Each structure stands twice: as structure tokens, then as C-alpha cells.
Amino acid sequence: MMTLKEKKLFSKLLLDSALLEARSFNEEPEVSLDHSPLYIAKINGIFKGENEKPRSLKLSPKVLLIAAIIIALIITAVACAPIIRRFIVRFIDGNYEVIPTPEENEVVRQRIDDIYTLTIIPDGFFEVEPQPVLSDMHTVRLWMKGEENIVLAQSVWNGGAWNIDGERTYTKIICNGIDVYYSEEFGYYDVSWIYDGYLFTITCPSSYEISYIERMIGGVKIK
Amino acid sequence: MLALLLSAIDDPNDKLKLENIYKKYYQMMFKMAMKRLGDVHYAEDAVSNAFMRIALSIKRVETDNEDRLTAFVCTLVKNECIRIFPEKNRSDKLIDIEEIRSLRSQDDISSEIEEKEVYEKALFGISRLPEEYTVALRLYLVFGFSYGEIAEITDSKLGTVKSRIKRGIEKMRSFLKETKK
Numbered sequence: 001m002m003t004l005k006e007k008k009l010f011s012k013l014l015l016d017s018a019l020l021e022a023r024s025f026n027e028e029p030e031v032s033l034d035h036s037p038l039y040i041a042k043i044n045g046i047f048k049g050e051n052e053k054p055r056s057l058k059l060s061p062k063v064l065l066i067a068a069i070i071i072a073l074i075i076t077a078v079a080c081a082p083i084i085r086r087f088i089v090r091f092i093d094g095n096y097e098v099i100p101t102p103e104e105n106e107v108v109r110q111r112i113d114d115i116y117t118l119t120i121i122p123d124g125f126f127e128v129e130p131q132p133v134l135s136d137m138h139t140v141r142l143w144m145k146g147e148e149n150i151v152l153a154q155s156v157w158n159g160g161a162w163n164i165d166g167e168r169t170y171t172k173i174i175c176n177g178i179d180v181y182y183s184e185e186f187g188y189y190d191v192s193w194i195y196d197g198y199l200f201t202i203t204c205p206s207s208y209e210i211s212y213i214e215r216m217i218g219g220v221k222i223k
Numbered sequence: 224m225l226a227l228l229l230s231a232i233d234d235p236n237d238k239l240k241l242e243n244i245y246k247k248y249y250q251m252m253f254k255m256a257m258k259r260l261g262d263v264h265y266a267e268d269a270v271s272n273a274f275m276r277i278a279l280s281i282k283r284v285e286t287d288n289e290d291r292l293t294a295f296v297c298t299l300v301k302n303e304c305i306r307i308f309p310e311k312n313r314s315d316k317l318i319d320i321e322e323i324r325s326l327r328s329q330d331d332i333s334s335e336i337e338e339k340e341v342y343e344k345a346l347f348g349i350s351r352l353p354e355e356y357t358v359a360l361r362l363y364l365v366f367g368f369s370y371g372e373i374a375e376i377t378d379s380k381l382g383t384v385k386s387r388i389k390r391g392i393e394k395m396r397s398f399l400k401e402t403k404k
Binding site (some may be wrong): 019 | 238241242245250251253254255257258263264267270271274275278290291293294295296297298301342345346349350357360361364365392395396399
């Protein structure tokens with residue numbers, strides 16, 4: 001804490017030091033400068049009351065760090081635009097709509113041209129055949145082992161939004177460069193992705209590791 | 224906020240005050256900035272920024288006290304020079320003891336200080352303070368700006384301003400103590 005006397009003394013010393021400094025320029029020759037248009041505009045602006053805050057030429061490390069983070073985010077967003085866009089979901093009537101990426105919309109179909117099947121299946125499962133083709137838009141294939149079953153559903157993907165159950169929690173994984181969404185309920189995984197103009201869904205027991213499911217997805221081939 | 228402050232210079236008296244300050248101190252401001260920065264463009268930046276600060280504080284600028292006004296303008300230019308080019312100011316010349324004596328004889332400003340030797344040495348000591356300290360101390364002790372206002376003017380953090388003022392006061396105390404020995 002400063003005493004009043006101290007404050008008075010220090011104020012006087014500081015004021016005098018400023019005066020000394022100012023007066024030291026009295027002897028300097030007069031400045032005669034042709035000012036830049038920017039300076040003239042700035043000074044006129046101040047008089048008109050329309051100028052801006054004094055700008056600082058000094059960029060603090062904090063500002064530089066924030067700028068670097070923003071630039072990195074922009075670059076990442078541009079580079080990963082489809083992934084970012086993938087997270088844009090709309091909540092409608094209890095269901096989420098996942099907006100497809102441009103890659104997923106590259107191929108759209110009006111009917112099933114090729115029927116896909118699982119080429120990697122856990123031991124003991126056998127395919128129940130024949131499964132009737134539901135329509136030229138949807139097919140379902142079924143594998144069973146006792147009371148457990150594995151289902152591969154294949155539907156025509158004709159663009160637009162992708163509905164997923166709003167009450168479930170979905171996790172996204174990237175499998176062979178494709179966005180795959182899965183959720184778990186009642187001891188079963190529901191795994192969906194879009195490829196080659198089709199929306200695929202595998203339903204299989206959740207006793208299997210996700211890494212194994214990923215292998216199954218990789219093994220989905222044209223029959 | 225700034226737009227609000229600037230639009231507040233609608234008062235014709237304030238505008239007149241501002242114009243008079245500019246006319247009166249333009250030369251001093253430029254000489255000071257040129258001497259310190261050595262470049263016309265930097266000097267223009269420093270002067271225009273300092274002048275902007277004056278405009279923002281126009282309501283509290285005391286034009287009837289010439290010494291205080293001169294000191295205020297000088298401090299703001301100094302501050303802008305530090306902000307623009309900090310390293311240019313480190314080797315700023317020390318105030319000559321003869322200049323201190325000439326100032327005393329002109330204004331008798333040391334009348335409240337009992338010992339003129341102490342006063343001269345203390346003033347000499349102030350010229351050795353880091354410039355950022357001097358600016359913060361002047362704005363705080365002489366012109367009554369708050370820590371927050373000083374942080375805004377000097378483009379520094381609030382904590383930095385507080386510490387500059389605290390350390391500056393401690394250094395001034397030690398100058399006085401030394402000179403009284």
C-alpha cells in the first residue's frame with residue numbers, strides 16, 4: 001500500500017519525467033512530412049468519429065496459437081468434408097436422418113442388379129435357403145446356428161437421407177474407407193453402411209468382437 | 224463499445240478540444256515517434272494510434288493544465304512506440320541531470336520535496352525504469368486510469384499491468400531509499 005505522501009511524490013516524479021521527455025524534443029527540428037493517404041484518412045476519421053480501435057502490430061503467442069488452431073480446423077474440415085457432413089443429422093419423429101456423403105450418392109440404383117452375400121461367416125452358421133427375394137428393391141439372406149442367426153439385408157440406395165432409429169445409440173467406425181454405423185440391442189448388433197448403390201445391414205449376435213464384424217463387412221461380395 | 228465512445232465525440236466542444244490538441248502536439252508527437260521508431264510509416268501509426276487514444280479519453284483530458292496534457296500526450300505516444308516496436312525503446316536515452324535541473328528552475332515543481340538532490344536523483348532513477356513500467360505508472364498514478372483501462376491502452380493482460388505497477392512502485396521506493404542514504 002502506498003501512503004498519500006508517497007502517492008503524491010511518485011505522481012509528481014512521474015509527471016515531471018514525462019515533461020522532461022516531452023521537452024527534450026523541443027530542440028529537435030520541425031517535422032515536415034508528406035503524410036501517407038492512410039494516415040490522413042485515419043486522422044480525418046478520428047475527427048469524424050468513425051475510426052477504429054488502435055491496431056496492434058504485435059501478435060501475442062496466444063493469438064498466433066488460436067489462429068493456427070483455426071487454420072488447422074479449416075484445413076481438416078476441407079480435407080474431411082464428407083466425414084464432417086456425415087455428422088449432420090436431423091431429428092424427425094423420433095428418427096435421425098443421416099445425410100449421405102457425396103461418395104455415397106455417387107452410385108444410385110433403381111433396382112437390385114447384383115445380389116451380395118457374406119463370404120466370412122462364423123463357424124457353425126449355415127445359410128437358410130432359399131430366401132425369397134422380397135422385391136427388386138430389397139433382398140434378405142439368413143444364416144442360422146441353433147437359435148442364433150445372422151441376417152444380411154440389401155436394399156437399393158436411391159440417394160436422399162438415411163433413417164436410423166433415434167432411440168438407439170449408434171457408433172461410427174470406418175471399415176475399408178466406408179462409414180459404418182452400428183448399434184447393439186437385445187444381444188444383437190445392427191450394422192449398416194452404403195456401398196455400390198446399396199444400403200447393407202448385417203444383424204448378428206453381439207457376442208462377436210467388432211473387429212470380427214469388420215472382417216464380415218469386408219467379406220460382403222457379389223454372389 | 225468503441226463505436227459508442229467514438230460516436231460520443233459528437234459534442235462540438237470535444238471536437239474543438241481534440242483539434243486544438245492535434246494542432247498543438249502534432250509536432251511533438253511526430254518528433255517523438257520518429258526519434259524512437261526511425262521510420263515515417265511506423266511514426267504515422269504511432270501518432271494516429273496515440274491520437275485515437277486521446278480521442279477515446281477526450282472527456283477526461285484536462286486541457287486547462289498544460290503540463291498534465293503534455294505529459295499525457297507524451298505517455299500515449301511512448302506507449303504506442305512500445306507497442307509497435309518494443310525493442311526500439313530499450314536503449315532509450317536516459318534523462319540528463321542538467322535537464323532535470325533546468326526543469327526545476329522553470330517550474331519549481333520540486334517545492335514539496337524537501338531535498339532537491341533526492342528529487343533529482345529520484346527523477347533520474349525513474350528514467351532508468353523499464354518503459355512499460357513508466358507508462359503503466361503514469362497512467363495509473365498521474366492520470367487515474369484503472370488497471371483495466373491501462374490493460375486496454377497498453378494492449379497487455381490485466382495481471383501484467385498490476386505487476387508492472389506493483390514492481391514499478393517498489394523500484395521507485397528503492398530509488399528514493401538509495402538517494403536518501
